[in-house]
Amino acid sequence: MERGQRALETIDGQAGQNVIDALADIAPDFATYLFEFPFGDIYSRPGLSLRDREVATISALAAMGTAQPQLKVHLEAGLNVGISQEEITEILMQMAVYAGFPAALNGLFAAKEVFAARASEQAEERT
Amino acid sequence: MERGQRALETIDGQAGQNVIDALADIAPDFATYLFEFPFGDIYSRPGLSLRDREVATISALAAMGTAQPQLKVHLEAGLNVGISQEEITEILMQMAVYAGFPAALNGLFAAKEVFAARASEQAEERT
Amino acid sequence: MERGQRALETIDGQAGQNVIDALADIAPDFATYLFEFPFGDIYSRPGLSLRDREVATISALAAMGTAQPQLKVHLEAGLNVGISQEEITEILMQMAVYAGFPAALNGLFAAKEVFAARASEQAEERT
Amino acid sequence: MERGQRALETIDGQAGQNVIDALADIAPDFATYLFEFPFGDIYSRPGLSLRDREVATISALAAMGTAQPQLKVHLEAGLNVGISQEEITEILMQMAVYAGFPAALNGLFAAKEVFAARASEQAEERT
Amino acid sequence: MERGQRALETIDGQAGQNVIDALADIAPDFATYLFEFPFGDIYSRPGLSLRDREVATISALAAMGTAQPQLKVHLEAGLNVGISQEEITEILMQMAVYAGFPAALNGLFAAKEVFAARASEQAEERT
Amino acid sequence: MERGQRALETIDGQAGQNVIDALADIAPDFATYLFEFPFGDIYSRPGLSLRDREVATISALAAMGTAQPQLKVHLEAGLNVGISQEEITEILMQMAVYAGFPAALNGLFAAKEVFAARASEQAEERT
Numbered sequence: 001m002e003r004g005q006r007a008l009e010t011i012d013g014q015a016g017q018n019v020i021d022a023l024a025d026i027a028p029d030f031a032t033y034l035f036e037f038p039f040g041d042i043y044s045r046p047g048l049s050l051r052d053r054e055v056a057t058i059s060a061l062a063a064m065g066t067a068q069p070q071l072k073v074h075l076e077a078g079l080n081v082g083i084s085q086e087e088i089t090e091i092l093m094q095m096a097v098y099a100g101f102p103a104a105l106n107g108l109f110a111a112k113e114v115f116a117a118r119a120s121e122q123a124e125e126r127t
Numbered sequence: 128m129e130r131g132q133r134a135l136e137t138i139d140g141q142a143g144q145n146v147i148d149a150l151a152d153i154a155p156d157f158a159t160y161l162f163e164f165p166f167g168d169i170y171s172r173p174g175l176s177l178r179d180r181e182v183a184t185i186s187a188l189a190a191m192g193t194a195q196p197q198l199k200v201h202l203e204a205g206l207n208v209g210i211s212q213e214e215i216t217e218i219l220m221q222m223a224v225y226a227g228f229p230a231a232l233n234g235l236f237a238a239k240e241v242f243a244a245r246a247s248e249q250a251e252e253r254t
Numbered sequence: 255m256e257r258g259q260r261a262l263e264t265i266d267g268q269a270g271q272n273v274i275d276a277l278a279d280i281a282p283d284f285a286t287y288l289f290e291f292p293f294g295d296i297y298s299r300p301g302l303s304l305r306d307r308e309v310a311t312i313s314a315l316a317a318m319g320t321a322q323p324q325l326k327v328h329l330e331a332g333l334n335v336g337i338s339q340e341e342i343t344e345i346l347m348q349m350a351v352y353a354g355f356p357a358a359l360n361g362l363f364a365a366k367e368v369f370a371a372r373a374s375e376q377a378e379e380r381t
Numbered sequence: 382m383e384r385g386q387r388a389l390e391t392i393d394g395q396a397g398q399n400v401i402d403a404l405a406d407i408a409p410d411f412a413t414y415l416f417e418f419p420f421g422d423i424y425s426r427p428g429l430s431l432r433d434r435e436v437a438t439i440s441a442l443a444a445m446g447t448a449q450p451q452l453k454v455h456l457e458a459g460l461n462v463g464i465s466q467e468e469i470t471e472i473l474m475q476m477a478v479y480a481g482f483p484a485a486l487n488g489l490f491a492a493k494e495v496f497a498a499r500a501s502e503q504a505e506e507r508t
Numbered sequence: 509m510e511r512g513q514r515a516l517e518t519i520d521g522q523a524g525q526n527v528i529d530a531l532a533d534i535a536p537d538f539a540t541y542l543f544e545f546p547f548g549d550i551y552s553r554p555g556l557s558l559r560d561r562e563v564a565t566i567s568a569l570a571a572m573g574t575a576q577p578q579l580k581v582h583l584e585a586g587l588n589v590g591i592s593q594e595e596i597t598e599i600l601m602q603m604a605v606y607a608g609f610p611a612a613l614n615g616l617f618a619a620k621e622v623f624a625a626r627a628s629e630q631a632e633e634r635t
Numbered sequence: 636m637e638r639g640q641r642a643l644e645t646i647d648g649q650a651g652q653n654v655i656d657a658l659a660d661i662a663p664d665f666a667t668y669l670f671e672f673p674f675g676d677i678y679s680r681p682g683l684s685l686r687d688r689e690v691a692t693i694s695a696l697a698a699m700g701t702a703q704p705q706l707k708v709h710l711e712a713g714l715n716v717g718i719s720q721e722e723i724t725e726i727l728m729q730m731a732v733y734a735g736f737p738a739a740l741n742g743l744f745a746a747k748e749v750f751a752a753r754a755s756e757q758a759e760e761r762t
Contacts, residue, residue, distance in 0.1 A: 193319030320700030
């Protein structure tokens with residue numbers, strides 16, 4: 001579980017912590033499972049790079065189209081593990097082929113929000 | 128369109144050609160669109176590696192769970208562009224987190240078939 | 255319910271009857287609901303032509319990608335109410351835009367089967 | 382591409398242009414693809430009427446339930462190419478049969494918004 | 509239909525009535541179908557308890573992830589027919605296994621809102 | 636993990652074991668996760684009865700429509716934990732309301748197969 005907490009911190013940063021906090025009064029055990037299974041077990045496995053894992057997650061969530069809040073967390077996470085904004089845009093555009101143009105458009109508009117929020121945070125930090 | 132045909136050949140090999148052939152008597156124009164948009168336009172763009180593109184496609188198709196024949200084509204394509212069998216297995220296992228254990232299981236069983244077919248082809252070529 | 259039975263007969267023909275028969279020993283009441291709600295209530299409403307209703311159903315089922323047997327029944331039904339094979343092919347190709355190329359391909363391959371079965375039935379009737 | 386731009390203008394009007402504008406700073410090439418493939422290639426094909434194409438798109442998007450913004454654009458487009466408000470309502474009600482009552486309800490509530498916006502625009506134009 | 513109205517009232521309470529009211533000016537007949545088929549036919553059948561029916565509906569809607577407003581109505585309905593808040597939380601957590609962690613999280617956050625609204629209503633009633 | 640293995644055995648019986656065996660040569664660690672998370676963690680929690688858990692799983696899988704093999708495992712599991720064939724039929728019929736008639740029909744036909752297989756096993760055991 002400790003391994004999962006460290007993994008979550010590296011990958012998802014503040015956005016991941018917000019999810020954990022929001023679970024505290026309704027399903028605190030579910031926060032434990034989130035640490036243990038996705039982050040402690042899956043993301044900590046050596047057979048695939050963290051960068052590849054986030055390419056996979058961004059694609060899956062954009063294609064499914066039912067997990068917009070989680071897609072935003074992972075667009076952020078993708079940037080954290082070294083995927084560039086241009087690469088994220090390419091991944092989302094490609095989803096038009098497999099899940100249709102609406103899935104790609106909704107993904108691109110989510111990315112637009114995430115990129116803008118990050119730009120304004122960085123502008124703030126510089127001042 | 129020519130660019131698309133070359134891209135399809137490199138990536139999907141025989142499996143891609145089979146799809147094109149099957150379209151010939153029902154929707155030959157759709158084969159043209161397959162060359163032009165996914166392969167000519169999207170896969171030929173320089174902003175993302177072919178390897179990343181196949182990680183994205185495998186994840187999307189496994190998560191959606193409605194495109195088993197296309198998933199098999201792209202498991203094959205993933206191997207063609209340098210994703211290892213171990214890495215593919217990791218990607219599919221990870222889908223349990225985002226799309227549920229059944230999506231991961233159905234993806235893993237598709238991979239099992241694709242890996243076995245490739246092993247038997249390679250055994251044949253050696254004899 | 256009588257109205258529903260007549261509507262089902264006109265639209266779905268033998269394929270619809272097969273579904274009703276298959277329900278007889280597991281959920282006979284569900285066959286009644288199929289007559290009453292989709293066919294007795296919805297398809298019998300005057301505000302939309304039967305042809306439009308089948309365009310809508312074929313599109314929905316092809317886009318969802320989780321109802322291949324029902325899609326085949328309605329490809330047949332579409333032909334029964336006057337949609338041409340060319341028009342059906344156009345509808346299915348268009349689904350690539352909204353639900354992705356795999357949804358369109360799986361729809362087109364279902365249509366290929368339905369068109370071939372109908373051609374061989376008609377050949378038989380002539381002999 | 383020019384053909385696609387004209388088609389988009391006729392069908393989607395201002396709503397389509399808004400999507401193109403929103404893409405300008407994140408994925409301008411994707412706007413080009415939107416002109417070229419869905420509108421330049423698919424909607425410009427002669428084998429199916431524009432009215433039928435919009436019946437198909439509205440049904441697909443309502444049944445999928447993951448593309449509410451695009452559904453609204455196409456409810457508007459449906460009115461633009463001659464589908465009546467009553468017919469749109471019938472199409473959406475019918476989706477209850479194939480995608481469940483929630484899909485139909487969410488489609489009907491989207492239509493309610495689109496019809497109300499159009500009524501208030503027309504009231505404004507008259508004054 | 510009367511039977512359906514009584515069933516809807518018992519199960520969904522005010523939330524169900526709001527849906528019916530919202531349909532009045534766009535699709536009043538659809539309100540009739542809601543009374544007749546889901547409530548008059550299905551929920552009134554003796555072979556399954558109302559409690560089991562709501563366990564089934566909550567699970568289905570949370571797993572699909574495309575019907576957030578209807579999920580909230582049925583979280584409320586689940587409490588009305590005797591499922592405890594703890595049991596609802598367990599059901600939603602379990603959806604992580606079958607539909608992925610995002611489906612479970614989005615369900616849990618919907619439940620958090622419904623439970624909070626009910627708590628504040630009950631606090632108001634006491635004063 | 637031991638707790639998970641016992642839970643899997645009680646609930647899924649031979650069908651669960653077959654899944655574990657099939658994973659052995661492609662993703663043996665995934666079998667471990669199946670024991671640990673769904674069965675060791677989720678199904679072993681005291682807050683919801685095993686019967687309720689299977690009502691939830693059957694509903695979710697039937698509504699999603701992308702996990703037919705897993706649906707069959709859990710129709711079997713439902714019978715193992717005390718849901719009657721009549722109750723399973725009611726649950727699946729109810730899915731027509733939330734996920735459409737095709738989802739209900741595909742669920743009912745899966746149940747028909749599972750019930751028939753069980754009947755022929757029981758006939759064999761008696762001889």
